[in-house]
Amino acid sequence: MTDARFEDGAAVVFDTGIDPAGLADDDLFRELSSLYRTRLQTLRHGPDAALENHFKRTAELETEYMARYPGREVDPHRLTQDF
Numbered sequence: 001m002t003d004a005r006f007e008d009g010a011a012v013v014f015d016t017g018i019d020p021a022g023l024a025d026d027d028l029f030r031e032l033s034s035l036y037r038t039r040l041q042t043l044r045h046g047p048d049a050a051l052e053n054h055f056k057r058t059a060e061l062e063t064e065y066m067a068r069y070p071g072r073e074v075d076p077h078r079l080t081q082d083f
Helices: 025-045 048-068
Strands: 002-007 010-015
Touching: 025 048
Parallel strands: none
Antiparallel strands: 002 010
């Protein structure tokens, strides 16, 4: 995963994390937990670039989670309406 920043007027490309498809399950869960733990602070106090990176990385990791666990167990007590 790459992102670009500007340094002295020139774009600098750097990695923003390991491709989620290459993460072991434990690593995927750890990465997701870290993002969720820092979410509010990033939303409230992070610069726009950090918030955009947070959105992007969260989407990447959650998409990978859903691809691995399409039939995940849903807790019926968490439903807000009948489905």
